[in-house]
Amino acid sequence: MLPHSLDEAVHALARGPAVLPVAGGTDLMPRVNAGLLRPRALVGLSGLAELRQWQYEGRRLLIGAGVTWARLAGPDLAALVPALATAARQVGTPQIRMMGTLGGNLVARTREADAVPVLAALEATVSVLSPGGVREFLCDAAPAARLLPGELITGVRLPVLHGPQEFLKARTAAGFHATLALVADPAARGVRCAVGGVRPGAERTPGAERWLADRVDFGTGRLVDPEAPAHFGALVAEELSPGEGSRSTRAYEARVVAALARRAAERAFAG
Incomplete structure (x- = not known):
């Protein structure tokens, strides 16, 4: 399914735990192909422009869950969040960095979720959306474990710190x-x-x-x-x-x- 809005996406995900979101697919699809996951349906997020953007919110940044590793490593975000950019540059191959997303890394069922320690050190908050509304939680552990059924990570909020x-x-x-x-x-x-x-x-x-x-x-x-x-x-x-x-x-x-x-x-x- 290819939703045209975030509301449409979260209502599709609410149909059951076997309905899974997919953006870059660099973590999800290898598990599906290996038979480790058997989703009933996939909800494609790559067409949702609001997930692929970042913006200022006062003295904080809001980075969309669909922002890719390659985008995180770019000079504009590297100047604002250098630790996250450094982590992004060390992820996989150039092809993985072009496809893999911040949100996908946060929900990856692996200890190699390199964005998580950076966001935890920055005391970032994770924003999630469900048919019931929006909520946020501190990125202080494995974000995937904090998600409730039917919730979709839409982005992270983090401070701009003027230090190393x-x-x-x-x-x-x-x-x-x-x-x-x-x-x-x-x-x-x-x-x-x-x-x-x-x-x-x-x-x-x-x-x-x-x-x-x-x-x-x-x-x-x-x-x-x-x-x-x-x-x-x-x-x-x-x-x-x-x-x-x-x-x-x-x-x-x-x-x-x-x-x-x-x-x-x-x-x-x-x-």
């Missing part, structure tokens, strides 16, 4: 995947960090954030303690919730996350 932002990714030959987003908010004299890939969704580390913020000179944008990045990395790894697997596996995860956090702090506050 970093996004880093690590992938090992053994299949381990970790991402980390670090953003600074000079106006609030704060730092926010979110780790993705290691656990479902994204996980904030507020204790490590406060510790690092106390060691940033927000006037110069530099760290007052040259040893702070290494200690910050250790704090981030310690603050993550306990994972599954052997002790050696958890120790390896901690080392990778600590290295990502250290590197992000070094890059963000190098001056």
Whole structure:
């Protein structure tokens, strides 16, 4: 089905859980082709122009769920949300980036939803629409788990922060995947960090954030303690919730996350 409006789309989705939305299809269609999903019908969203746009709303940005990775990586959005642009540039192949969308990544049933830690660090809100109306929720975990039956993600709202932002990714030959987003908010004299890939969704580390913020000179944008990045990395790894697997596996995860956090702090506050 190809709806001509958002209202038509959400009413189609309300017909049952086996009716699924599809835009770029880079996550959904491989699962359908592999027999992991058997939708009764697909609701195509690519023709809905309002999902493919972004705009200012006061001091915040509204980015439509249909905005592609390639668009997110473009110079205009990169100047406003550099961490999200960095994440977008590292997604798949050029063909995937041309087709894959922000909304599709948010509902992907995979830990490799690279937009999620960036949005969690930015304290973005996810906007969803259903026949019952509009609601929003904080992007602080796996957004797909927060969706109710028949709801459609229409976009995300996020602040424009005039401070450094970093996004880093690590992938090992053994299949381990970790991402980390670090953003600074000079106006609030704060730092926010979110780790993705290691656990479902994204996980904030507020204790490590406060510790690092106390060691940033927000006037110069530099760290007052040259040893702070290494200690910050250790704090981030310690603050993550306990994972599954052997002790050696958890120790390896901690080392990778600590290295990502250290590197992000070094890059963000190098001056």
